[in-house]
Amino acid sequence: MRGFSVIPTQEMPIPVTSLDWLSAAIRQSSTLHKLEPGEALFHQGDKASAVFEVEQGRLRLIRHTLSSRDVVLHTARSGELFAEAALFADRYHCDAVAAVASRVRAYPKRKLLAAFRKDPALGEHFMASLANQVQALRTQLEQRNIRSARERVLHYLMLAVVEDGFTVPLDGTLMDLAAELGLTHEVFYRTLAALEKDGIITKSRSAITLRKRRLV
Amino acid sequence: MRGFSVIPTQEMPIPVTSLDWLSAAIRQSSTLHKLEPGEALFHQGDKASAVFEVEQGRLRLIRHTLSSRDVVLHTARSGELFAEAALFADRYHCDAVAAVASRVRAYPKRKLLAAFRKDPALGEHFMASLANQVQALRTQLEQRNIRSARERVLHYLMLAVVEDGFTVPLDGTLMDLAAELGLTHEVFYRTLAALEKDGIITKSRSAITLRKRRLV
DNA sequence: CGAGTGATTGACTTAGATCAATGACCGTGG
DNA sequence: CCACGGTCATTGATCTAAGTCAATCACTCG
Numbered sequence: 069m070r071g072f073s074v075i076p077t078q079e080m081p082i083p084v085t086s087l088d089w090l091s092a093a094i095r096q097s098s099t100l101h102k103l104e105p106g107e108a109l110f111h112q113g114d115k116a117s118a119v120f121e122v123e124q125g126r127l128r129l130i131r132h133t134l135s136s137r138d139v140v141l142h143t144a145r146s147g148e149l150f151a152e153a154a155l156f157a158d159r160y161h162c163d164a165v166a167a168v169a170s171r172v173r174a175y176p177k178r179k180l181l182a183a184f185r186k187d188p189a190l191g192e193h194f195m196a197s198l199a200n201q202v203q204a205l206r207t208q209l210e211q212r213n214i215r216s217a218r219e220r221v222l223h224y225l226m227l228a229v230v231e232d233g234f235t236v237p238l239d240g241t242l243m244d245l246a247a248e249l250g251l252t253h254e255v256f257y258r259t260l261a262a263l264e265k266d267g268i269i270t271k272s273r274s275a276i277t278l279r280k281r282r283l284v
Numbered sequence: 285m286r287g288f289s290v291i292p293t294q295e296m297p298i299p300v301t302s303l304d305w306l307s308a309a310i311r312q313s314s315t316l317h318k319l320e321p322g323e324a325l326f327h328q329g330d331k332a333s334a335v336f337e338v339e340q341g342r343l344r345l346i347r348h349t350l351s352s353r354d355v356v357l358h359t360a361r362s363g364e365l366f367a368e369a370a371l372f373a374d375r376y377h378c379d380a381v382a383a384v385a386s387r388v389r390a391y392p393k394r395k396l397l398a399a400f401r402k403d404p405a406l407g408e409h410f411m412a413s414l415a416n417q418v419q420a421l422r423t424q425l426e427q428r429n430i431r432s433a434r435e436r437v438l439h440y441l442m443l444a445v446v447e448d449g450f451t452v453p454l455d456g457t458l459m460d461l462a463a464e465l466g467l468t469h470e471v472f473y474r475t476l477a478a479l480e481k482d483g484i485i486t487k488s489r490s491a492i493t494l495r496k497r498r499l500v
Numbered sequence: 501c502g503a504g505t506g507a508t509t510g511a512c513t514t515a516g517a518t519c520a521a522t523g524a525c526c527g528t529g530g
Numbered sequence: 531c532c533a534c535g536g537t538c539a540t541t542g543a544t545c546t547a548a549g550t551c552a553a554t555c556a557c558t559c560g
Contacts, residue, residue, distance in 0.1 A: 133442045133449065141443075142422040153419050156412035185404060191411070192400075196372035198414035203369050205421035206358040212428045213466060217516070226349045227357075233349065241538065250429060255516055257540055431517075433548070457506060471548055473508055
């Protein structure tokens with residue numbers, strides 16, 4: 069069984085979709101949108117009316133620049149919340165376009181803000197979730213500063229570890245993990261193989277385990 | 285004169301130190317701390333009592349892992365706010381250690397929370413700033429997914445542009461910029477040189493300018 | 501006027517990307 | 531029940547762009 073491990077949210081690198089509390093409180097006023105591949109959810113300059121959650125699929129946030137080319141600001145994946153800044157902005161400052169067929173839940177900005185005002189605890193929740201995301205993203209960025217694949221992977225593993233301090237449960241595919249680390253899957257496989265050969269980790273289908281070490 | 289350009293906060297890649305409003309409101313209850321190189325500001329497990337701003341210097345946020353080695357979660361630089369998550373956590377989950385002699389301003393958590401409760405607008409401000417940081421960080425991460433130095437630099441330039449859509453003012457040194465882009469300064473210089481040779485940009489001491497292009 | 505730092509360019513090396521092939525596994529439909 | 535197509539995992543061979551080492555020049559600051 070996967071996807072069952074209880075991982076402290078702070079520890080995890082990315083989505084941290086603990087907007088369950090959000091859903092619970094605001095679900096009823098949210099709406100669902102289905103998008104064809106290539107279809108736009110909103111455009112740069114549109115009135116910012118909602119914050120979104122990707123239920124399924126993948127959306128690209130794209131900025132159109134004056135100097136011709138378009139720039140991808142972010143790719144939002146399954147489970148992620150995006151366009152949070154819409155809460156405080158008047159208009160969207162980029163396009164959101166489905167990269168593949170996607171399903172998106174929209175949380176109306178006014179409702180959210182109203183809910184936050186009415187129930188400050190809810191607002192604090194949201195604030196906390198943002199703060200955690202900031203931390204996680206900064207950590208991921210720090211990780212990307214590590215050039216060596218081996219060190220990068222180790223950096224990740226040491227942080228992705230569960231409470232025992234040694235086990236990293238594997239939830240998705242290794243390919244996805246490779247992408248998250250900013251490595252090609254080939255290099256990632258090789259690196260894991262090398263680490264295993266050097267006795268630094270052991271690897272099973274469901275987890276990677278750091279071996280205890282005496283010396284640094 | 286540098287450091288004078290007015291850049292919409294959303295656009296910028298990283299610090300976005302628009303906590304001026306914060307300072308204004310809470311400055312008086314904040315305290316200043318001076319740190320020697322190597323000196324710790326707080327330790328993993330300490331009661332989380334404050335959020336900090338680097339006024340000068342550079343701090344490393346370090347997590348101690350069970351599997352011996354320490355991991356750098358983040359390096360906070362001049363102007364950056366850090367340990368925001370302390371607001372919602374009971375204890376710090378990493379050490380903060382001065383990388384060089386540094387000066388740090390501490391904003392007591394209780395004061396901040398109290399202020400947010402008393403003046404919801406202030407809280408919303410803070411929330412907005414967090415949301416913007418999340419966006420900026422995600423964008424920077426997207427940028428790091430671009431392997432080619434040339435494309436990465438272009439990606440950066442197109443987003444760092446001021447309102448005219450073509451001018452990127454140079455505030456710090458090119459070396460710093462290179463680091464921010466995750467490139468060695470040599471490669472960065474070469475890339476800029478190549479882009480200039482190809483007529484895609486022009487470069488002066490104080491700015492880089494994207495040349496208009498007809499075709500993609 | 502020297503020391504220190506940033507900017508710049510050349511030469512060389514290498515780690516990671518890329519291309520390719522193979523086997524394991526899994527669901528599905530006949 | 532099995533053959534087939536698809537995805538993931540894995541490994542080999544090769545290539546190249548980015549990293550590394552190194553040298554030079556311009557500039558600023560005491």
